[in-house]
Amino acid sequence: xxxxxxxxxxxAPQQATASTAAAKVGHQLEVSxxxxxxxxxxxxxxxxxxxxxxxxxRSVLDAREVGHLGDSIVLTPDESAxxxxxxxxxxxxxxxxxxxTLQLHLRWWKDDKPPEFSVxxxxxxxxxxxxxxxxxxxxxxxxxxxxxLLPKLPVSFEISCDKLKVSCTVLPVNExxxxxxxxxxxxxxxLENSWYAVDVTTRSHAGAIAAWREKGRExxxxxAPANLIQRAVDQSGYSDRYRTGWSWSDxxxxxxxDVAGARHESGATRLxxxxxxxxxxxxxxxxxxxxxxxxxxxxxQRDYSFHKGKNDEKEKDAKPKEPIDDMQPMGLSFRAAARxxxxxxxxxxxxxxxxxxxxVVREAEAHQMVRHWYWRMWDGWAIVEHPLRHEYQMYVFDRxxxxxxxxxxxxxxxxxxxxxxxxxxxxxxxxxxxVALSAGERCGATNAGAWVACRSRLPDGSVQxxxxxxxxxxxxxxxxxxxxxxxxxxxxxxxxxxxxLPGVGEVWYAEAKFPQGSMDGAFDAKVAGIxxxxxxxxxxxxxxxxxxxxxxxV
Amino acid sequence: MNLFNPxxxxxxxxxxxxxxxxxxxxxxxxMALAGLLRREFDYPLDIDWMTLEFAMGINxxxxxxxxxxxxxxxxxxxxxxxxxxxxxxAGGHPLMPLYNASHVHVGTxxxxxxxxxxxxxxxxxxxxxxxxxANSPASRGQSGGFKSYRIRHQANGCTRPGFGRDPHLxxxxxxxxxxxxxxxxxxxxxxxxxxxxxxxxxxxxATFVAAYVHYRGTRVEEYQPSPQEYExxxxxRWAASxxxxxxxxxxxxxxxxxxxxxxxxxxxCAAELKDLGAKRSDLQLLNTMIExxxxxxxxxxxxxxxxxxxxxxxxxxxxLVRHWDVFDEYLTTASPLEPAQPFNQESIVAEHLAVIGxxxxxxxSRETMLYPPPVADALIxxxxxxxxxxxxxxxxxxxxxxxxx
Numbered sequence: 001x002x003x004x005x006x007x008x009x010x011x012a013p014q015q016a017t018a019s020t021a022a023a024k025v026g027h028q029l030e031v032s033x034x035x036x037x038x039x040x041x042x043x044x045x046x047x048x049x050x051x052x053x054x055x056x057x058r059s060v061l062d063a064r065e066v067g068h069l070g071d072s073i074v075l076t077p078d079e080s081a082x083x084x085x086x087x088x089x090x091x092x093x094x095x096x097x098x099x100x101t102l103q104l105h106l107r108w109w110k111d112d113k114p115p116e117f118s119v120x121x122x123x124x125x126x127x128x129x130x131x132x133x134x135x136x137x138x139x140x141x142x143x144x145x146x147x148x149l150l151p152k153l154p155v156s157f158e159i160s161c162d163k164l165k166v167s168c169t170v171l172p173v174n175e176x177x178x179x180x181x182x183x184x185x186x187x188x189x190x191l192e193n194s195w196y197a198v199d200v201t202t203r204s205h206a207g208a209i210a211a212w213r214e215k216g217r218e219x220x221x222x223x224a225p226a227n228l229i230q231r232a233v234d235q236s237g238y239s240d241r242y243r244t245g246w247s248w249s250d251x252x253x254x255x256x257x258d259v260a261g262a263r264h265e266s267g268a269t270r271l272x273x274x275x276x277x278x279x280x281x282x283x284x285x286x287x288x289x290x291x292x293x294x295x296x297x298x299x300x301q302r303d304y305s306f307h308k309g310k311n312d313e314k315e316k317d318a319k320p321k322e323p324i325d326d327m328q329p330m331g332l333s334f335r336a337a338a339r340x341x342x343x344x345x346x347x348x349x350x351x352x353x354x355x356x357x358x359x360v361v362r363e364a365e366a367h368q369m370v371r372h373w374y375w376r377m378w379d380g381w382a383i384v385e386h387p388l389r390h391e392y393q394m395y396v397f398d399r400x401x402x403x404x405x406x407x408x409x410x411x412x413x414x415x416x417x418x419x420x421x422x423x424x425x426x427x428x429x430x431x432x433x434x435v436a437l438s439a440g441e442r443c444g445a446t447n448a449g450a451w452v453a454c455r456s457r458l459p460d461g462s463v464q465x466x467x468x469x470x471x472x473x474x475x476x477x478x479x480x481x482x483x484x485x486x487x488x489x490x491x492x493x494x495x496x497x498x499x500x501l502p503g504v505g506e507v508w509y510a511e512a513k514f515p516q517g518s519m520d521g522a523f524d525a526k527v528a529g530i531x532x533x534x535x536x537x538x539x540x541x542x543x544x545x546x547x548x549x550x551x552x553x554v
Numbered sequence: 555m556n557l558f559n560p561x562x563x564x565x566x567x568x569x570x571x572x573x574x575x576x577x578x579x580x581x582x583x584x585m586a587l588a589g590l591l592r593r594e595f596d597y598p599l600d601i602d603w604m605t606l607e608f609a610m611g612i613n614x615x616x617x618x619x620x621x622x623x624x625x626x627x628x629x630x631x632x633x634x635x636x637x638x639x640x641x642x643x644a645g646g647h648p649l650m651p652l653y654n655a656s657h658v659h660v661g662t663x664x665x666x667x668x669x670x671x672x673x674x675x676x677x678x679x680x681x682x683x684x685x686x687x688a689n690s691p692a693s694r695g696q697s698g699g700f701k702s703y704r705i706r707h708q709a710n711g712c713t714r715p716g717f718g719r720d721p722h723l724x725x726x727x728x729x730x731x732x733x734x735x736x737x738x739x740x741x742x743x744x745x746x747x748x749x750x751x752x753x754x755x756x757x758x759x760a761t762f763v764a765a766y767v768h769y770r771g772t773r774v775e776e777y778q779p780s781p782q783e784y785e786x787x788x789x790x791r792w793a794a795s796x797x798x799x800x801x802x803x804x805x806x807x808x809x810x811x812x813x814x815x816x817x818x819x820x821x822x823c824a825a826e827l828k829d830l831g832a833k834r835s836d837l838q839l840l841n842t843m844i845e846x847x848x849x850x851x852x853x854x855x856x857x858x859x860x861x862x863x864x865x866x867x868x869x870x871x872x873x874l875v876r877h878w879d880v881f882d883e884y885l886t887t888a889s890p891l892e893p894a895q896p897f898n899q900e901s902i903v904a905e906h907l908a909v910i911g912x913x914x915x916x917x918x919s920r921e922t923m924l925y926p927p928p929v930a931d932a933l934i935x936x937x938x939x940x941x942x943x944x945x946x947x948x949x950x951x952x953x954x955x956x957x958x959x
Contacts (some may be wrong), residue, residue, distance in 0.1 A: 072574045308573050410695075412695075
């Protein structure tokens with residue numbers, strides 16, 4: 001979450017209230033400030049905060065904690081939210097039917113009277129005036145006047161006021177869709193199927209996954225820590241990175257992407273992004289996010305391409321060059337961060353396999369970076385497991401050139417940061433990788449393979465279950481190989497089916513539908529003979545269940 | 555015998571400089587500020603990583619160093635304010651992996667061999683100095699686990715425990731908690747001390763540390779700690795980093811609150827203090843800290859409870875410590891703290907177990923309390939026997955430890 005850093009223009013002592021007196025607070029102060037930048041990156045202010053005098057309350061033991069006129073003051077994310085995101089609409093996303101009214105709210109401090117708002121949808125425009133309330137200004141807008149007939153979904157209502165914009169989007173129930181959302185925090189590309197709702201930010205990181213909601217349980221696998229000043233997708237989210245030297249380049253963090261297209265095509269919704277990472281060396285990048293209609297499965301493909309540098313013409317008469325001069329070393333990685341459950345025995349951890357063994361890594365201390373350079377994840381998968389909250393994310397990648405396992409344990413988050421070794425790249429060549437993502441509420445992992453399963457409710461009241469699986473040895477999958485789903489005491493078997501993902505290779509999946517299913521009842525699965533990691537298995541560990549052999553039958 | 559002649563001392567005080575966007579000023583620009591100050595003061599003022607390093611010249615008394623500290627920092631504060639910056643004296647940065655020190659140089663030592671013997675002897679006492687100076691309880695976004703994260707993390711390699719050197723087998727070293735440093739001035743350098751936030755405390759602490767080292771310099775003899783003694787020194791060092799002046803040390807075969815040891819050390823070096831123009835009653839802050847078991851870290855921890863976000867903490871913390879005496883005031887009003895329980899074998903095992911998750915490389919355990927291999931290995935063996943961990947030996951990944959619930 002972002003927050004404001006301002007400079008103090010006035011400090012006015014306030015009368016102590018009963019609560020501050022009870023709390024033995026030394027000083028109750030009203031601090032006036034002019035915002036200077038947005039933390040944590042100290043980026044420039046949004047236009048509506050330029051030259052505005054803002055006020056915050058401070059209860060402090062020692063007035064020197066606040067400082068003097070001209071000093072800096074840091075607002076908390078909660079204090080900053082209404083200043084950074086002053087225009088809100090409720091609801092922002094709704095399914096199936098138009099909401100009868102849109103509730104608009106505005107915190108306005110620039111002039112005595114806020115400018116009128118406008119709502120645009122279906123080619124129609126409606127403007128209106130705000131009504132003052134306790135926390136700012138509000139308005140209610142009926143939606144029926146925008147459509148003569150029931151519209152085909154999705155549709156969006158775009159609300160504007162001055163330079164502020166937000167939207168309310170009405171999505172179809174249980175139909176795959178891709179839509180741009182104008183959230184108070186900024187624009188995201190929203191992809192949805194019956195399993196997941198995924199928000200891709202295009203404003204930074206050359207495109208990154210900012211939210212990954214499992215619709216069945218309404219769990220956001222990339223939920224950010226609350227009220228903590230943090231970079232977008234730093235503590236929660238998926239982002240890509242590269243390096244042309246020792247360190248990961250920071251340049252990609254500031255790269256905004258153009259949306260090259262979002263469309264639904266046979267069985268999947270695709271979002272394509274394009275951008276330029278470094279002008280000088282003419283490094284361009286593209287990302288394609290594909291959400292499969294019928295499966296809890298997301299495919300993310302990242303490419304970097306080098307083109308002839310813009311200065312090549314100028315350098316014709318410069319010093320002589322050798323082929324090595326045009327070569328760029330290029331190392332690749334992604335960084336998937338998720339909230340950390342810190343518990344040395346049962347907390348968050350990473351599972352993967354190196355071709356023989358199941359590897360389990362759970363660091364007990366903060367600020368631990370684990371790098372394994374001497375082996376690679378030959379089985380082409382890694383699972384980030386949060387047993388205490390039953391959240392599991394599986395990342396599946398190419399087995400021909402698998403990455404090394406790198407992970408980091410922070411204070412609030414744990415990351416998976418697979419690293420592909422640096423390779424030489426010439427102008428007009430490209431490098432990249434693809435990774436398939438699946439998240440759910442059960443997982444299984446042994447040295448024979450791994451899976452993640454989840455469930456979601458369908459509009460007819462039934463519950464669908466599916467598992468995505470990566471197996472070490474596809475030859476061992478027979479026509480009789482199945483996945484078993486158990487939902488609230490009912491058991492179903494489903495055949496394992498193969499799916500070839502570009503850049504990732506073969507994954508297996510199984511799906512089942514429970515007409516009388518429940519989202520509240522117990523859910524479990526067993527896939528290709530690999531049981532789920534239940535409580536009694538949480539502390540099973542490599543020396544016992546992994547003797548280096550391929551000892552799990554499929 | 556008197557290893558130090560003449561008796562002198564100084565400090566290298568590393569102080570960050572922060573601007574009005576709460577950014578730390580980079581080393582390149584600090585060079586210019588240090589250069590400006592160096593033109594005005596005849597002290598070797600310089601920079602270290604992201605800090606101005608206030609080297610206070612050669613001092614012979616408490617009054618002298620106190621005067622210099624005030625003069626130099628008053629002027630430095632004025633200089634940086636011309637660029638809308640402030641001095642930010644803190645042992646750790648609440649957000650960044652930066653640790654700062656107030657090294658104390660004790661002179662004048664002519665005999666490096668004797669200095670190495672003294673270094674070995676000082677291993678017992680440097681954890682006491684570490685507890686006294688603890689002032690980095692907020693670092694890299696976390697707070698409260700240790701009163702000196704700087705000591706816990708060996709100041710990113712810049713203060714490490716001694717290891718019993720033999721002058722006949724010695725090479726030049728750097729970065730020990732306390733060791734002779736004769737490449738420039740002829741001093742015994744005590745590096746374990748976290749950066750002070752209080753000017754007066756720094757003056758008192760530097761004087762006391764110097765006096766105590768001078769005192770030990772009258773008793774130098776060939777000394778190598780026994781394995782048992784060495785283990786105790788390292789345990790005490792750990793206790794200092796975790797508990798500051800609440801720590802209870804293993805001391806001469808018994809357990810003893812560190813404040814009682816400190817109290818005795820202050821009395822032991824009364825004559826040397828006198829040589830430095832001081833008597834114990836001049837060290838008001840130290841006496842109150844001993845009485846209340848409070849160190850600077852406790853002040854920061856109180857602040858951190860009110861500013862849980864490290865950005866907000868950094869902002870308020872930097873504004874308070876620029877006044878130099880907030881800790882001095884805090885000492886007068888804060889309530890005394892209780893001593894922590896002494897470490898015993900069970901709690902030592904627990905400390906080691908706490909760093910082990912799953913697939914944890916066994917060297918994490920080495921790094922916990924920095925025990926030498928036989929002691930650290932015995933602890934791993936004990937945990938294996940207790941059934942709290944399992945050990946896995948792999949060719950590619952080395953020795954891995956797995957916690958069992």
